[in-house]
Amino acid sequence: MQFLSAFPPSGRLLVRDGRVRCSAAAAFLLFLLLLLFLLLFLLPGTQVASVPGGPPQQGLAASAAASAGASAGAVPASPAVERGTEPAPWVWPTGSRTVSRPWEAPANDYAAGHRGIDVRAPVGTAAVAVAGGTVTFAGPVAGRGVVTIDHGDGLRSTLDSVTPTVTTGDRVHQGDAVGRVAVGHCPASTPCLHLGARIDDRYVDPTPYLPPAAWPVLLPESAWTG
Known part of the structure; x- marks a missing residue:
């Protein structure tokens, strides 16, 4: 058939105008870019970290943000914050608040x-x-x-x-x-x-x-x- 005639008995693909060589070069370049992309994300310090209450972050920035969040959570709240909307424990000693x-x-x-x-x-x-x-x-x-x-x-x-x-x-x-x-x-x-x-x-x-x-x-x- 005409479809099979495009392939010689040896199984080699017929090369016309250098198209196969250009395709191979493009594939090789794409492989290099993919490899470079993977290496960048596999380098130490670029692992993904999560900060509670926020989106995932990467690398040292994530570690710093996580540390800051932990430190902030460890600070005791002020009496005004802890009391919130609860009534104050004392009342004013006169009818004035001035x-x-x-x-x-x-x-x-x-x-x-x-x-x-x-x-x-x-x-x-x-x-x-x-x-x-x-x-x-x-x-x-x-x-x-x-x-x-x-x-x-x-x-x-x-x-x-x-x-x-x-x-x-x-x-x-x-x-x-x-x-x-x-x-x-x-x-x-x-x-x-x-x-x-x-x-x-x-x-x-x-x-x-x-x-x-x-x-x-x-x-x-x-x-x-x-």
Whole structure:
């Protein structure tokens, strides 16, 4: 038949115009490109790695990303993040959330600072327990009325300056009235209630225990007597 006549008895393919040689060269070049591609992806350090929560990455970039992700996951969340939408453990001691003077951490236990926050409140405003606990002190300190409540686990709150309406040993619940705002820590022209917090007798910032504050109104240091 005509189809078989194209092949000689020896089984060799008839070569016309060098087409077979061009095809062989093209096939060889394609083989080299494929080999180069495989070598590149089989070299050390190019293995595929996965990063949790993301698409696969390759080589050193993947290792770095995975390490960064692991490190980030190992960092403990801040109290605000852990608390999320849960209510704050404390309530504001007066009806105001305006902080007239914030916490100012001292350099050491004996250095100057502001060991608490000042909450703006008119004289005579009811001061309430920020959380339930036992009154451990209610009386004058350096001429100013102070109420201290032990909330357990070494945590205590202090209200300064107030006229106490409770006595030492009283059990109080969150929101119970324990006194009334008086002049002392703040001047009569800008009265306030000073709220302090202590953990194992060391003063700490009470702000993280409270719901968000209103925008603070700060006064010059010369205006403060506390």
